[in-house]
Amino acid sequence: MKKGLLTILISVAVLMVSVVGGEATNINGAGATFPYPVYSQWAYKYHKMTGMALNYQSIGSGGGIAQIKARTVDFGASDAPMRYEELKKYGLIQFPMVMGGVVPVVHIQGIKPGQLKISENILVNIFLGKITRWNDDALKQINPGLDLPNRKITVVHRADGSGTTWMFTNYLSKISDEWHRRVGFGKAVAWPAGVGGKGNEGVSAYVERLSGSIGYVEFAYALQNKLTYVLLENSYGRFVAPTMKTFRSAAANADWQHAPGFYMVLTAQPGIDTWPITGASFILIYKDQKDMNRTKTMLRFFDWCYRHGADIAERLKYVPMPDKVINLVESVWKNEVKVNGRPVWP
Amino acid sequence: MKSNNISKFYKKSDTFFRYITASCGIMILVIMAGIFIELIIASRLSIKKFGFAFVSSSAWNPVTQDFGAASSIYGTLVSAGIAMIIAVPLSLAIALFLAELASPAISRIMGSAIELLAAIPSIIYGMWGLFVFAPVMADYIQPMLQKYLGFIPLFQGSPMGIGMLTSGLILALMIIPFISSVTRDIFNMVPVVIKESAYGMGATTWEVIRHVIIPYGFKGILGACFLGLARAIGETMAITFVIGNDHTISPSLFAAANSIASTLANEFTEASEPMYLSALIELGLILLVMTFVIQMLAELWLWRVSRKGEKGA
Numbered sequence: 179m180k181k182g183l184l185t186i187l188i189s190v191a192v193l194m195v196s197v198v199g200g201e202a203t204n205i206n207g208a209g210a211t212f213p214y215p216v217y218s219q220w221a222y223k224y225h226k227m228t229g230m231a232l233n234y235q236s237i238g239s240g241g242g243i244a245q246i247k248a249r250t251v252d253f254g255a256s257d258a259p260m261r262y263e264e265l266k267k268y269g270l271i272q273f274p275m276v277m278g279g280v281v282p283v284v285h286i287q288g289i290k291p292g293q294l295k296i297s298e299n300i301l302v303n304i305f306l307g308k309i310t311r312w313n314d315d316a317l318k319q320i321n322p323g324l325d326l327p328n329r330k331i332t333v334v335h336r337a338d339g340s341g342t343t344w345m346f347t348n349y350l351s352k353i354s355d356e357w358h359r360r361v362g363f364g365k366a367v368a369w370p371a372g373v374g375g376k377g378n379e380g381v382s383a384y385v386e387r388l389s390g391s392i393g394y395v396e397f398a399y400a401l402q403n404k405l406t407y408v409l410l411e412n413s414y415g416r417f418v419a420p421t422m423k424t425f426r427s428a429a430a431n432a433d434w435q436h437a438p439g440f441y442m443v444l445t446a447q448p449g450i451d452t453w454p455i456t457g458a459s460f461i462l463i464y465k466d467q468k469d470m471n472r473t474k475t476m477l478r479f480f481d482w483c484y485r486h487g488a489d490i491a492e493r494l495k496y497v498p499m500p501d502k503v504i505n506l507v508e509s510v511w512k513n514e515v516k517v518n519g520r521p522v523w524p
Numbered sequence: 525m526k527s528n529n530i531s532k533f534y535k536k537s538d539t540f541f542r543y544i545t546a547s548c549g550i551m552i553l554v555i556m557a558g559i560f561i562e563l564i565i566a567s568r569l570s571i572k573k574f575g576f577a578f579v580s581s582s583a584w585n586p587v588t589q590d591f592g593a594a595s596s597i598y599g600t601l602v603s604a605g606i607a608m609i610i611a612v613p614l615s616l617a618i619a620l621f622l623a624e625l626a627s628p629a630i631s632r633i634m635g636s637a638i639e640l641l642a643a644i645p646s647i648i649y650g651m652w653g654l655f656v657f658a659p660v661m662a663d664y665i666q667p668m669l670q671k672y673l674g675f676i677p678l679f680q681g682s683p684m685g686i687g688m689l690t691s692g693l694i695l696a697l698m699i700i701p702f703i704s705s706v707t708r709d710i711f712n713m714v715p716v717v718i719k720e721s722a723y724g725m726g727a728t729t730w731e732v733i734r735h736v737i738i739p740y741g742f743k744g745i746l747g748a749c750f751l752g753l754a755r756a757i758g759e760t761m762a763i764t765f766v767i768g769n770d771h772t773i774s775p776s777l778f779a780a781a782n783s784i785a786s787t788l789a790n791e792f793t794e795a796s797e798p799m800y801l802s803a804l805i806e807l808g809l810i811l812l813v814m815t816f817v818i819q820m821l822a823e824l825w826l827w828r829v830s831r832k833g834e835k836g837a
Contacts, residue, residue, distance in 0.1 A: 237793055238793040238794040239794065239796075240793065240794035240795060240796035241793050241794070241796075243796055244796060330682045332682070332684055337764075337769035337782075337786075337790040337791070338790040338791055338793065338794055339586070339791055339793070339794025339795060339796075340794060361587065362587040362588070363587070364586055364587045365586070365794050365796075366586040366587075366791060366794065366795075367585070367586060367587050368583075368584060368585035368586070368587065368588075368771070369770070372770065372780075373684065373686065373687075373768035373769065373770055373780040374768065374769030374770055374780070374782075374790070375769070376764055376765075376769070376789070376790055380765075383654060383655070384686070387654065387655070387658060387659060387662075387685065387686075388662075388684055388685065388686075389662075
């Protein structure tokens with residue numbers, strides 16, 4: 179009995195020491211929910227290797243930006259890039275961490291994943307509420323082999339503000355003047371039609387429940403929930419499926435070199451194999467850092483994610499950043515991130 | 525001398541205790557006022573820009589930063605209204621059965637079952653509503669309503685299973701345990717002597733219920749109903765799951781809508797623009813004022829009822 183107590187006391191003491199010991203290398207981040215699965219996997223693996231603990235709160239891009247501005251976290255994360263002027267105003271730098279795709283998903287009796295083709299025009303008109311039935315002539319014309327039911331289309335969108343919505347509406351604005359004029363793009367918009375679900379999981383749940391529905395989710399959610407994704411028309415007029423290959427094609431054509439502050443939106447990119455709705459998720463940190471050790475630890479972690487985290491990212495259906503971009507990002511760290519005027523990296 | 529000291533000590537501790545309890549009481553008022561003032565300050569941006577039009581406008585456009593609360597207020601009131609229409613008669617029936625008609629053993633078992641129902645977290649109701657109840661609504665109940673009552677605009681539109689009607693029904697389910705368990709306790713408090721004397725004069729069970737038990741507990745029943753209404757208006761998670769979260773006012777009860785609480789739950793985290801945030805906080809302010817007004821109306825009604833009662837007696 180006594181021995182048991184002693185063991186407990188000792189283990190508590192050990193635990194406390196390890197907690198205190200680990201505190202020096204605790205990095206705090208907050209922001210986007212879209213890359214949360216991959217960030218948490220990276221942090222878990224890195225923690226086992228080095229002992230550095232990452233505390234990432236996936237409270238949404240807006241919250242992430244607010245928290246980094248208030249300096250309550252070491253880094254913020256956002257799916258929508260911040261404009262260069264705004265970055266300058268707050269003394270922040272931003273860099274892309276990982277890329278992913280947004281896919282429209284449908285629930286139509288008898289239609290399997292990757293069967294239904296949707297052109298740019300049709301996609302816009304469905305979300306504008308102009309095409310209201312699945313057996314619309316426009317849909318029948320490009321899907322001659324499919325038996326499309328005479329069922330009302332229910333549009334499902336995000337009810338909460340989100341980076342996923344930002345990417346999706348940004349794409350619709352790019353391919354349609356009318357969408358741009360009437361709705362525009364943002365993390366939340368005034369949807370002309372449909373019902374709203376909370377979070378990627380809310381949209382997936384609604385699409386699974388409602389027969390005749392169409393929604394949009396981050397690709398990993400579509401796969402996990404076995405949702406019926408569609409083939410989208412890209413800017414070359416080809417119908418492509420959401421795969422790692424088509425995501426990568428979107429990323430390959432992006433010209434990061436000439437994007438000040440890494441302001442880059444990857445929707446509607448050129449390329450014959452390109453999936454049209456892709457986007458990068460960004461990290462925001464201050465140029466002027468306070469603590470040399472802390473900043474070094476954080477940048478080392480990001481560097482590890484870039485160089486050794488690619489397989490984890492791909493397993494979770496995210497696209498890792500190409501080497502070229504990683505080198506660009508790290509040269510920005512080298513030139514701009516400083517503690518009392520002294521460079522931190524490498 | 526000594527006993528005098530002791531009594532002095534107790535007197536002192538008595539006043540001390542009074543001050544403590546009084547300050548706790550005052551703290552409630554201070555907190556209430558503090559919340560109210562804080563909400564007004566935080567929503568001044570949107571109050572300044574939209575003025576009273578905020579309440580009547582149904583615009584909700586985060587891109588152009590044009591906001592109005594009409595659709596949220598409408599959704600809150602209608603969903604709570606549906607809930608009350610269904611829950612109040614049902615709860616009264618349940619309470620009467622438990623207090624007057626059921627045998628003690630059954631009454632005890634069912635009573636604790638109802639209290640258990642009240643303890644279920646609202647998110648469970650929401651998930652059950654979305655995954656179990658909404659498909660039943662979509663496949664059976666809504667098509668049936670449409671078939672027989674489809675000529676009324678309330679029951680037109682596509683039966684999706686989620687929307688205003690479904691959230692009203694879920695809300696009803698959530699407040700029935702509250703209203704019925706409080707009402708049952710009130711019925712149980714009616715003195716046996718009064719009931720017995722009514723029976724003794726040859727009154728039937730129905731007559732005793734109608735003329736003795738309900739009038740005796742009327743105030744309490746009303747209080748229980750307002751408790752339920754307050755819960756229905758402020759309910760968040762369950763509604764967010766099933767209401768459909770759309771900022772339009774539709775005459776159809778099948779259409780998606782939104783309530784103040786669901787809008788706050790959905791949009792607060794990502795509202796980074798000051799005007800957006802301010803408009804959301806003003807929604808919160810409106811919710812607070814709404815519950816306030818309802819509370820006051822309830823008090824007023826009770827006061828009038830009790831005055832009438834006194835006059836009658």
